[in-house]
Amino acid sequence: MTMLSLESTNDVFGATDNPHKKGYTSGGSSSGEAVLLALGAARLAIGTDVAGSVRAPAHFSGVYSIKSSMYRFLKQGSASSMPGQEGVPATHSPMTRTLEDLETFWRAVFQMKPWDYDYSVLRIPWRDIKLPEDRPIRWGVLWDDGVVAPSPACVRALKTVTAILEKNGHEIVTLKCPSPYEGLQIASQLLLADGGKTASNNHRTFETNDAGMTPAFRGLRLPRFVMKLYAWYYRYIRRDPIYAGLIDTHYEKTIQEFYALIARREDYRSRWFKVWRDAEVDGRQGDEGVDFILTVPNSLPAVPHGGMRHGWKACGTRSYSICAGVMPITHVDATADALPCTFRARNAIERNYYRMYDASAMEGLPVGVQIVGRRLEEERVLEA
Secondary structure, three states: OOOOOOOOEEOOOEEOEEOOEEEEEOOOOOHHHHHHHHOOOOOEEEEEEOOOOOHHHHHHHOOEEEEOOOOOOOOOOOOOOOOOOOOOOOEEEEEEOOHHHHHHHHHHHHHOOHHHOOOOOOOOOOOOOOOOOOOOOEEEEOOOOOOOOOOHHHHHHHHHHHHHHHHOOOEEEEOOOOOHHHHHHHHHHHHOOOOOOOOOOOOOOOOOOOOOHHHHHHHHHOOHHHHHHHHHHHHHHOOOHHHHHHHHOOOOOOHHHHHHHHHHHHHHHHHHHHHHHOOOHHHOOOOOOOOEEEEOOOOOOOOEOOOHHHHHHHOOOOOOOOEEEEEEEEEOOOOOOOOOOOOOOOOHHHHHHHOOOOHHHHOOOEEEEEEEEOOOOHHHHHHO
16 A cells, blocks of 8 residues: 555555556555546546645646645545644645636635534635735745755756746745755654554555555664664765754654654744745835745656655655645656756765656656645635
8 A cells, every 4th residue: 555655556456657657656645536637537636635645646647736724625524544643734635637627626615615514624715816916926936955956857847937927027036945854854753753653553464565655664663773873874974964864863752752843843834934924024025035935846757656665755745834736837858858967966865866767768747836825825826
């Protein structure tokens, strides 16, 4: 089975192929929905997103999605594979074949007043939004998260969008923000704070597991001193503090450690809040603030099946509360998106990730961008 990975496979039906290229993943874990949309077999779908389980399938399969904010979209009556996991909460989020379908679906859901029959939904009706017209809209672009640099195909998609935005009078700035690596460290610990026991609770004897999560769970079962030695090796022998920092914190947490992580998460969110706030103080355009963030949904296009044994460590989980939309922009081009011969990986995660990148083999796969908005501002993200 597959969980907490950008892949979808099980022992009954096998792997879910990418709708554009056989042998490549369509994302995960909501990839079956994305494939149906891409093939025209459905017009709308709903998935859950913790670390990109709606956004990655949209990016890999070439469809549209919006990862909703906590408590915005209804969830009553659905089952969870990790009940009680609130460190990085899953949000139920829609996917569609077209942008128009996405807005229509959101509007239809909120016309039904979901807060009347789902206690978890905030009483916020759908709002008609007009973006500012008296000043340029400022887009902060996150070109690199410091862990895995975006592939040439994904960079080209970003540059295509920023060029169109600038041509239409928008302002493009390089985002100044809290460290994405710090967010990855916090979120990865919160997600498996119980040592992976809840996530693996439904796993049966002799049932296969995802190629990426198998070593992750194995590492959680190792004695603490073994992981400490492993982290020491990467930090001081391999000179790789990025990977070492993730290894060093990969163990079951005590209640006290869990509380401390929640406090770190809230501090991290407060620093992200300042990135947005400075754009709106007193109706002026802040020196550092932005209206929207533009970045990649994932550093690579869809990867070959089994690739998550290398790529799960860089899944796009985030420990701050946002809404984020993904839309398709282009497709991989074998010539334009070839990896430069000068490329050198900065850490073990990036090195393993780029083992999977082959622009020639990936030619034709969809490539999207991610538009990030403030918490509970799904309407603004759709309007952007």
